[in-house]
Each structure stands twice: as structure tokens, then as C-alpha cells.
Amino acid sequence: MRFCFLQFFLFILLNAQVVLAEVKASNSVDEFSALPSWLSLVHYKKNLLGNYKSSIDTDSFFLAKNGKTSPKAELKATINLFNSDDTKKKCLFPARYKLLTKYFSLRPYPKCKELKKFYSDIQPAGVSILFTDAYMNNPSSMFGHSLFRIDTKRKGTQMLAHGVNYGASVDETKTNPVIFAILGLTGGYYGTFTVKPYYDVINTYNNIENRDIWEYNLNFTDEELDLFVAHVWELGHNMARYFFFSKNCSYILLEILDAIRPSLKLSEEFPFHAIPLDTIKAVVSRDNLIKNIHYRPSRQAKIRYKYKQMNKRQKKNYLELIKDPNSPLDDLTSKESVGVIETAYQFLQYELVKHEIDLKTFRKKSFVLLKRRNSYKENDLMKELKAGNNPAKSHESRRLSIGWGLNNNKSFESISFHPAYHTLTDDNYGLLMGAEIVFLDTELRFYNENKFVFQNLDLVRIKSLSPVDEMFNPLSFKISSSVERVVNPKSKDEGYISKTEFGLGKTLKIEDNFYLYAMLNNSLSLGGFMPHNSSYSVGVEGGVLLNLSPVALKLSSERLISTSDFSAKAKYAGELGFHINKNFSLFMEANIKDNYHRDEGQYLSGIRVRF
Amino acid sequence: MKKILVLSALISVLCAAQAYAVDSTGCGLGSLAWQGERGKVAQLFAVTTNGTFGSQTFGISSGTSGCDPNGTITGGTRRMAVTFLENNLDQFALDASRGEGETIETLAGILKVDAKVLGAKTKDNFDYIFDSEDVQVLNVALKIFEIANA
Numbered sequence: 148m149r150f151c152f153l154q155f156f157l158f159i160l161l162n163a164q165v166v167l168a169e170v171k172a173s174n175s176v177d178e179f180s181a182l183p184s185w186l187s188l189v190h191y192k193k194n195l196l197g198n199y200k201s202s203i204d205t206d207s208f209f210l211a212k213n214g215k216t217s218p219k220a221e222l223k224a225t226i227n228l229f230n231s232d233d234t235k236k237k238c239l240f241p242a243r244y245k246l247l248t249k250y251f252s253l254r255p256y257p258k259c260k261e262l263k264k265f266y267s268d269i270q271p272a273g274v275s276i277l278f279t280d281a282y283m284n285n286p287s288s289m290f291g292h293s294l295f296r297i298d299t300k301r302k303g304t305q306m307l308a309h310g311v312n313y314g315a316s317v318d319e320t321k322t323n324p325v326i327f328a329i330l331g332l333t334g335g336y337y338g339t340f341t342v343k344p345y346y347d348v349i350n351t352y353n354n355i356e357n358r359d360i361w362e363y364n365l366n367f368t369d370e371e372l373d374l375f376v377a378h379v380w381e382l383g384h385n386m387a388r389y390f391f392f393s394k395n396c397s398y399i400l401l402e403i404l405d406a407i408r409p410s411l412k413l414s415e416e417f418p419f420h421a422i423p424l425d426t427i428k429a430v431v432s433r434d435n436l437i438k439n440i441h442y443r444p445s446r447q448a449k450i451r452y453k454y455k456q457m458n459k460r461q462k463k464n465y466l467e468l469i470k471d472p473n474s475p476l477d478d479l480t481s482k483e484s485v486g487v488i489e490t491a492y493q494f495l496q497y498e499l500v501k502h503e504i505d506l507k508t509f510r511k512k513s514f515v516l517l518k519r520r521n522s523y524k525e526n527d528l529m530k531e532l533k534a535g536n537n538p539a540k541s542h543e544s545r546r547l548s549i550g551w552g553l554n555n556n557k558s559f560e561s562i563s564f565h566p567a568y569h570t571l572t573d574d575n576y577g578l579l580m581g582a583e584i585v586f587l588d589t590e591l592r593f594y595n596e597n598k599f600v601f602q603n604l605d606l607v608r609i610k611s612l613s614p615v616d617e618m619f620n621p622l623s624f625k626i627s628s629s630v631e632r633v634v635n636p637k638s639k640d641e642g643y644i645s646k647t648e649f650g651l652g653k654t655l656k657i658e659d660n661f662y663l664y665a666m667l668n669n670s671l672s673l674g675g676f677m678p679h680n681s682s683y684s685v686g687v688e689g690g691v692l693l694n695l696s697p698v699a700l701k702l703s704s705e706r707l708i709s710t711s712d713f714s715a716k717a718k719y720a721g722e723l724g725f726h727i728n729k730n731f732s733l734f735m736e737a738n739i740k741d742n743y744h745r746d747e748g749q750y751l752s753g754i755r756v757r758f
Numbered sequence: 759m760k761k762i763l764v765l766s767a768l769i770s771v772l773c774a775a776q777a778y779a780v781d782s783t784g785c786g787l788g789s790l791a792w793q794g795e796r797g798k799v800a801q802l803f804a805v806t807t808n809g810t811f812g813s814q815t816f817g818i819s820s821g822t823s824g825c826d827p828n829g830t831i832t833g834g835t836r837r838m839a840v841t842f843l844e845n846n847l848d849q850f851a852l853d854a855s856r857g858e859g860e861t862i863e864t865l866a867g868i869l870k871v872d873a874k875v876l877g878a879k880t881k882d883n884f885d886y887i888f889d890s891e892d893v894q895v896l897n898v899a900l901k902i903f904e905i906a907n908a
Contacts, residue, residue, distance in 0.1 A: 214760075264832070265830065267831045268831055269830060301867060301868075302866075302867035302868070302870060303863060303864040303865070303866065303867020303868055304860055304863050304864045304867065306842075306846075306860060306861070306864045307830070307831055307842075307868070308862060308869065309829070309830060341829060342829040342830060343829045344829075344830070344831045344845070346845055346846055346864075347840070347845065350845065350846075485856075489852065489856065492852055493852070496848055499848075510891040510892065511891055513848070513851070513891075513892035514888070514890075517851055517852065517854075517855040517884070517888065518855075518884075518885070520852075520856060521854075521855040521856075521881065521884040521885070526856070526858075527856070546795035572857075662844040
């Protein structure tokens with residue numbers, strides 16, 4: 148009997164504890180479901196009406212039917228899952244378990260075979276956020292791309308770490324650029340996560356696309372690292388709608404960082420658009436988040452750096468060697484030869500990737516080179532490229548300019564703004580010399596006779612001055628599309644035209660900061676303001692770009708032939724930026740048009756602020 | 759005429775959008791570069807167990823990713839070493855010819871041998887490891903296993 152009683156007593160006691168735990172849980176479910184750590188782990192964002200909605204779009208990420216919009220329902224469903232027998236599902240949500248088990252009494256986490264394998268393959272030692280820099284001759288790549296690396300504790304190097312990339316999942320064979328653009332902007336694609344060995348990342352960016360990689364090692368605790376890997380596992384099975392401007396590769400990374408350390412509040416800084424480099428700047432700006440910064444130059448940057456260090460004889464021999472791998476290196480010492488051969492081999496690798504030589508040629512030439520290299524005992528004495536200008540320290544992307552000017556002797560005040568990104572006369576620390584990209588540049592003018600006018604809207608303006616040298620032979624180009632206010636040279640009336648311009652040319656590098664260029668331009672102007680509603684011009688342009696920090700100077704002159712004498716015969720332009728610091732500068736601009744002796748001059752000077 | 763103006767502006771916007779899309783590589787197109795060949799390792803195993811050698815040859819490494827379909831570095835020492843060489847063969851060839859470099863350090867880590875020693879050995883045995891311009895990755899790997907343990 149006593150035995151029975153004891154049993155009964157124990158039974159009551161046990162039940163009471165369970166009930167107690169549940170009561171405690173139900174009280175705290177309300178509270179807990181509103182905590183940033185829960186909200187950010189399920190990627191909830193508040194919309195304008197104050198309702199929650201998760202950024203993740205696949206049903207499998209939610210356990211409650213209304214889980215996408217209800218943090219509380221999702222929390223309840225998650226707690227229920229962890230107290231159920233559904234091992235398979237539990238194994239999909241290790242990060243949620245790690246978080247919830249600190250606050251709720253949950254059953255022990257099951258042994259998950261696949262998850263365990265993921266950990267043992269990855270062997271996590273830390274997390275880095277990576278920024279892949281601009282590639283040559285592509286100004287818009289200045290926006291960059293970002294991804295994560297889960298650093299490894301495997302023996303060897305971080306080549307054995309893993310990259311975690313988020314990108315739109317696009318079937319290349321079934322799309323064309325227009326559809327790609329439309330779907331990309333409207334969320335027509337889903338973004339997915341991919342995990343790849345870091346050597347694959349290096350090959351993709353450093354070696355194929357020739358972009359530098361910047362590695363920002365994050366200062367995560369062991370617990371944060373553990374949660375990060377678990378969260379990547381959770382997300383890896385799910386997708387979110389992908390928007391190129393807003394919910395893009397870089398933005399989602401910020402949501403992940405917020406999930407690991409909610410106090411960072413990174414994603415809320417980018418409600419409308421997330422430029423990858425801007426997101427990196429936000430990450431770098433947080434206290435106690437970045438441990439180290441490491442630079443991995445692109446193959447092209449390494450080749451250029453080595454070539455620059457060569458003496459005259461080395462250069463001459465090198466240029467012969469990249470054409471003929473058997474070319475004798477007669478007048479070089481052994482020490483001088485080694486670096487020349489190694490660089491020549493890297494140049495062959497570059498050519499292969501660029502499809503400038505075929506695989507067969509590559510094998511033949513490289514085999515000869517490597518055998519020659521192997522015959523020397525000496526090491527390459529040239530320095531390796533180890534440092535660069537940290538792009539996270541470049542100027543901010545929005546620019547407001549205020550100026551005072553003269554338009555054919557009429558004075559005006561001007562205010563202009565663009566949300567992104569860089570012009571040739573801005574401070575170019577951390578950015579590509581000779582590359583310009585501007586989006587939605589708008590100028591308003593206020594003339595002193597009390598007239599307020601909309602001067603121009605440049606939808607996009609891209610200019611790439613990419614220098615030609617003994618090894619590389621890129622085309623320079625420009626593209627622009629704008630709506631502009633122009634003067635009718637005959638009547639002196641003003642009106643609007645829509646103008647599209649495209650130019651191709653070559654750039655010569657005199658010094659690293661001194662370029663000369665020549666371009667052949669085509670431009671088409673449309674608008675009822677003009678006679679015949681349109682005008683087409685062909686022009687030859689020559690120019691100078693000089694960057695002597697803190698001064699940047701751009702000069703150009705262009706001769707044009709047009710279908711209408713509405714367009715100018717010649718144009719001369721000059722622009723000077725004087726940088727007080729990277730975000731604040733003074734500027735002067737002059738634009739002179741010569742149109743059959745009806746000259747037109749526009750002069751403007753003022754201040755520019757980037758923020 | 760207003761129509762033409764609007765149309766022209768619209769076309770420009772589309773162009774702009776496309777420019778962005780193309781460039782935010784990685785954000786958009788870049789992800790394509792990530793799509794490795796599925797089942798490569800299984801394929802590799804198949805050829806290994808059949809006693810023949812893989813078809814990966816010198817110089818293909820950049821661009822083709824012969825990695826695990828799940829995307830993680832996996833398997834035992836030898837399988838890892840083969841996969842690593844398969845993906846980094848042309849860089850390894852350079853490092854082997856000079857006896858040092860990142861790929862040698864990595865491989866030494868995988869094989870749990872000293873990087874300096876492995877570097878010296880690969881340099882001394884370069885002609886043996888890379889015996890022809892059509893050398894195949896499994897041949898290279900087997901020879902490295904041989905000399906690393908010698």
C-alpha cells in the first residue's frame with residue numbers, strides 16, 4: 148500500500164511539474180514571441196501597418212499555418228514540434244532549438260545524421276563576411292557582391308573553408324536579358340543558398356572574374372558561431388523571393404547577422420535598396436564585430452603587380468615569354484628569371500579563362516613554362532601583392548550637390564542629387580580608377596529671374612576608362628540615358644529632350660593616376676522640342692583624367708557631326724573636384740558648346756556632400 | 759512626340775535595370791557560376807573503382823567545379839585530396855614547380871604532412887608527377903600519395 152501511495156505521490160508530483168512548466172511556458176510565449184532574438188531568427192519584419200511578415204517565402208520554413216505572419220503562432224508550433232516525436236522535422240530547425248532550449252523546457256534534441264555530417268564537413272572555426280570587389284572595365288561591379296565564409300579548423304589553409312552564397316536561382320537557358328531584368332526587379336526569381344568550398348569561391352571571383360576578395364573576419368563567440376552554422380542549415384532548405392535592389396544577396400546576409408546578434412540591427416538600415424558595398428560598410432561600422440581584414444587580390448591584380456616590379460630587361464623577356472614559352476632568357480640572371488616565368492604562367496592561366504587561348508595551347512605552353520621554372524633552385528624575389536585600398540573605407544553612395552552657376556550669362560542656383568554611386572571627380576579611395584556609375588542623377592535650378600526649372604534627370608550614366616597596356620587590351624566605353632533641358636541655339640528657347648548616348652574607345656595609362664582616352668560616340672536625341680523631333684550625332688571625343696588626391700580633374704573635347712544643326716558642332720568640358728575629405732568636396736564645372744558660332748556656355752561651382 | 763519621349767525613357771530604364779542586374783553579379787548572374795556539376799564525386803568514385811582514371815586533365819580546373827553535390831568538402835583523406843587537386847590542378851602545378859604555395863600548404867594539411875617537406879618533395883619530383891602535358895588528375899594524386907609517404 149505504501150508502495151502504491153508513493154507511486155501515486157510521485158505521479159502527482161511529476162504531473163504538477165509538467166503542468167507548472169506549461170503554465171510557465173504559456174506565460175512566456177507571449178513575451179518571448181516579441182523578443183528580437185525570436186523575431187530575427189524567423190526573419191520577421193514589421194510592415195507599414197505594424198504587422199509582422201517573414202522575409203522567407205517557402206512554406207517549409209514555417210511550422211504554423213499562419214507562421215509567416217504570426218511570430219506567436221510560429222513559436223507555439225515550434226515548441227510543440229520540439230516536444231513531439233517528429234525527429235525528421237526537428238533536424239531541420241537546429242538554430243530554433245538552440246535558442247528556445249535556453250528559455251523553455253524541451254525534450255533533448257535528436258541525433259541528426261545529415262546535420263552532424265554538415266558540421267563535420269564544415270568544421271567551423273569562425274565566420275567571415277566576404278566582399279568581392281569591382282572587376283576591371285565594369286563600373287557597375289563597383290557595387291560588388293557579398294557572401295559568407297564559414298572559416299574552418301581543418302589543417303591546411305582556409306582554401307578548405309566554405310563559402311555560403313545567396314543568389315537568385317535562374318535557369319540561364321530559359322531566359323533573356325529583358326525577362327531577367329523584369330523578373331529580377333519584381334521578385335520573379337527565388338533566392339537560394341549554396342554552400343561551396345572556398346577554393347571554388349576563389350576560382351570564381353579571383354581567377355575567372357578577376358575580382359579582388361576582401362575577407363572581414365567576424366568576432367563571433369563560440370555560441371554565436373554554433374548558432375550561425377545551425378541557422379545556415381535551417382535556411383539552406385528554404386528560399387525567399389529575390390529582388391535585385393532590395394531583398395538581394397547582401398540584404399539577406401544582414402538579416403542572418405541580426406539573427407545571430409540581434410543588437411546589431413543591420414537589416415533595418417536597408418528598407419528599400421541594399422548596395423552590397425553599403426551593407427559591408429554597415430557591418431564594418433558595428434562595434435566589436437570585425438576581428439581582422441584580409442585582402443585576396445585577383446589574378447589580374449597579381450600579374451600587374453609583378454609586372455610593375457620587373458626591371459626593363461625582365462619586362463622585355465616576359466613579353467616575349469608569354470608569346471613563346473621557349474623564348475631564351477639569355478640576359479637574365481637565375482633570380483630574375485624565376486619571377487618572370489612564374490608571372491608568365493599566371494598570364495597563361497588568365498588567357499585560358501578569358502578564352503583567349505584554347506585548352507590545348509594552354510597545356511602545351513604551360514607545360515614548357517613549368518618545366519623551365521622547375522629547373523631553377525631560386526625563389527621569386529619579387530614581392531607578393533598583400534595590401535589594397537579597403538573598399539569599406541570608400542566614400543558614401545548618396546550625393547547632394549549645391550552650386551551657383553551661369554547659363555549663357557544668366558545666373559542660377561542649382562541643387563542636384565543621386566542615390567548612387569561614383570563619378571570620375573569624386574574621391575576614389577577603395578574604388579576603381581577611371582570607373583564612373585551614376586543612377587538617377589537629378590538637377591533642379593532656380594534662376595534669379597524667379598524661375599524654377601527641372602534641369603535634367605540622368606537615369607543612368609556609366610563610363611569606363613580601362614587602360615590598355617602590353618598585356619591587357621580592354622575597350623573603354625560609356626553609356627548614358629537622360630532627360631535634359633536644352634537651349635535651342637536659334638531661338639534661345641529652352642525645352643526637354645530625351646537622350647541616349649553610347650561610346651567606345653581606348654584608354655592609355657601615363658601613370659597610375661593619369662589617363663588619356665579617345666572615344667567614338669553615338670547619340671540619339673528625341674523630343675518634340677527639336678526640329679524634326681529628333682537628332683542623331685556621331686562624335687569623336689578625347690580626354691584626360693588626372694587624380695592627384697585631393698584633386699581630381701577631368702577634361703574633354705568632342706567634335707560632332709549631326710543630322711540637325713540643333714546639336715552642337717563641338718563640345719568642351721572640364722570638371723574639377725577638390726576633396727576636403729572623402730565625403731565632402733568642392734567642385735567646378737564648365738561646359739561649352741560651339742554651334743555654328745552660337746556659343747553656349749554653362750559654368751557651375753559649389754559643394755558636394757556624400758552621405 | 760510625348761509618346762516617343764516616354765518610350766525612350768522607358769527603354770532607358772530597362773537598360774539601366776539590366777545593367778544593374780548584370781553587374782550585381784553574384785546577386786544575379788554570379789550565382790550561375792556556383793552551379794557545380796551534380797554527381798561529380800559519385801562519378802569520380804565510379805571511375806576509381808573501375809580502376810580507370812578520371813578524365814580531368816591539366817588546366818580545366820578553373821571554372822569547372824567537381825565538388826560534392828551538397829557542396830561541402832567531405833570524405834577521407836584521399837578522396838579530399840583528389841577533389842582538391844581536381845579543382846586546383848593548374849595552381850597546384852605552379853606551386854609544385856617552385857616547391858611552395860597555398861595549394862601545397864592546403865594539400866599538406868589534408869594529407870597531414872609537413873608543408874615544407876611536401877613542397878620540397880613535389881619540387882624534386884616535378885617531372886615525375888607531371889610527366890606529360892596531358893597528365894590526369896588521378897595520376898597526379900596517386901604519385902603525390904606515393905612521394906608524400908616516401
